[in-house]
Amino acid sequence: MRLLIGETDVPFINALRRTILAEVPCMAIDEVVIIENSSILQDEIIAHRLGLAPLKTDLDSYNLPEECSCKSEFGCNLCRVSLTLDAEAEKGTRTVYTGELISENPDITPVSDKIPIVKLAKEQKLKLEAYARLGKGKNHAKWQPVSMCTYKYFPQIKINNKQCDACGKCVELCPRKVLIKAGDKIEIRDLMACTLCQDCIDACPKNPPAIEVSWKEDTFIFNIESTGVLPPERIMKEAVKILNKQLKEFISQVKVKKSEKD
Numbered sequence: 001m002r003l004l005i006g007e008t009d010v011p012f013i014n015a016l017r018r019t020i021l022a023e024v025p026c027m028a029i030d031e032v033v034i035i036e037n038s039s040i041l042q043d044e045i046i047a048h049r050l051g052l053a054p055l056k057t058d059l060d061s062y063n064l065p066e067e068c069s070c071k072s073e074f075g076c077n078l079c080r081v082s083l084t085l086d087a088e089a090e091k092g093t094r095t096v097y098t099g100e101l102i103s104e105n106p107d108i109t110p111v112s113d114k115i116p117i118v119k120l121a122k123e124q125k126l127k128l129e130a131y132a133r134l135g136k137g138k139n140h141a142k143w144q145p146v147s148m149c150t151y152k153y154f155p156q157i158k159i160n161n162k163q164c165d166a167c168g169k170c171v172e173l174c175p176r177k178v179l180i181k182a183g184d185k186i187e188i189r190d191l192m193a194c195t196l197c198q199d200c201i202d203a204c205p206k207n208p209p210a211i212e213v214s215w216k217e218d219t220f221i222f223n224i225e226s227t228g229v230l231p232p233e234r235i236m237k238e239a240v241k242i243l244n245k246q247l248k249e250f251i252s253q254v255k256v257k258k259s260e261k262d
């Protein structure tokens with residue numbers, strides 16, 4: 001999801017980015033009981049791989065373990081989902097994929113069925129029970145709902161048509177194909193793609209250059225790439241909600257102390 005956010009500044013937009021990365025919860029496998037593993041991979045490696053497989057998340061039906069009323073180390077069905085795997089290579093070497101995990105809740109399943117877990121040789125087995133929980137990216141990257149979350153300033157490009165002779169050098173050199181030659185003029189094809197590298201200015205043979213690249217100080221292009229655990233719109237809404245709550249908490253704790261001299 002790509003958003004254009006205006007009338008703000010870097011501290012706010014970066015706080016939003018960090019909230020998405022570190023505070024918006026999602027589901028991930030957190031504990032694995034290995035019943036049988038005759039594969040070549042150690043139990044720990046398999047558990048680690050399972051933890052990193054993104055799981056579809058339902059934020060409305062599940063609690064964070066630390067906020068759940070059960071207060072139990074093992075969890076309850078409001079803060080834990082169990083998934084089982086029972087795989088065997090009966091006929092010959094084969095790969096076990098995330099699609100073979102059977103979840104007790106059909107809404108909490110791997111985002112992709114095609115993530116390889118382990119390769120089994122003939123007659124090798126892998127049998128396990130895994131427990132998924134909600135968690136936050138600040139505790140482990142497996143609980144990060146996004147694979148990418150970035151922002152950049154909104155670019156502004158000006159071409160001085162009186163000075164520009166449409167030689168096309170800037171069009172040729174731009175690595176993002178932002179510019180296009182239209183007859184005897186240079187036009188902007190895709191402003192959002194500009195990375196502000198300023199190579200086009202260096203390429204311009206005119207002195208001073210006929211092209212100017214700058215950015216709007218208060219407007220940002222914000223990119224969110226979900227891992228598939230939650231829709232990007234929901235990730236953004238959750239982040240705004242969490243940030244609001246944290247700011248309210250902060251304000252309630254700030255006490256103004258008057259100095260004795262006043």
Ligand code: SF4
Pocket residue numbers: 157173174175176177178179193194195196197198199200201213
């Ligand atoms: S600043 Fe870089 S990306 Fe933007 S138009 Fe110029 S060459 Fe292309």
Ligand code: SF4
Pocket residue numbers: 159163164165166167168169170171186203204205206209210211
């Ligand atoms: S390099 Fe300079 S003169 Fe040539 S087309 Fe681009 S802006 Fe115009």
Ligand SMILES: [Zn+2]
Pocket residue numbers: 065068069070071072075076077078079080
């Ligand atoms: Zn619980």
